[in-house]
Amino acid sequence: MDWSTEQRTTAEKYKKLEDIPESERKYKCHTCHLIVDQNPCPNCGETKLEIMCPLDNCHCSHEMISGIEYCPLCGKPVCPECGSHDVVQISRVTGYLQDVSGWNSGKQQELKDRMRYSVA
Template identity: 75%
Template sequence: MNWTAEQLRIADKYTCKDEIPENERRYKCHTCHRIVDESPCPVCGDVNPEIMCPLDNCDCSHEITGTIEYCPLCGEPVCPECGCHDVVQISRVTGYLQDVSGWNAGKQQELKDRQRYSVA
């Protein structure tokens, strides 16, 4: 992902999503699947909508990509083509594919640190 200068400025301004001031926050409600400006969600009343990363564009049209990148602000996996944070990362573990969101922090960091190679 080629982050713009403005996006990199935002990433340098905050070290995590929790540092974003209340008046600048946007939230993703996973109950009604909307982006809202306040918590609790004014549409469905969900009291725990997720603080949205300001670098998330939310509009990914890519079904599958061969690589994954990580957001410079929140560290979450993002689509390498558009920067959308709504991705599911899977990896092959002992012969089968598995969603890595259930892995512990150490195993997820090991996945981030892996070296990738292309056979030409």
């Protein structure tokens, strides 16, 4: 992923999302699908808001891509073309496709560590 200079600076400044001061935080509301500056959401009142990673651009126009990268700040999977964090990562497990978001942390780390090859 080609992060912008501003994004790289942010990733170097903070080691994890919780390190971002509350005054600089943005939140994702998955109920009304908005990005808001405060918790709870001023639009719908949702209280369980996710701290938004500053490297997330939230607008991925790609329906399907063959590769995946991981955010250097929050570690979540991102679209390698645009950097959006709103991706669903699937893997073929013994003949069927499965969303990997339900996997435990050990299995997800194993997926990140896999070597990928392409046959030409």
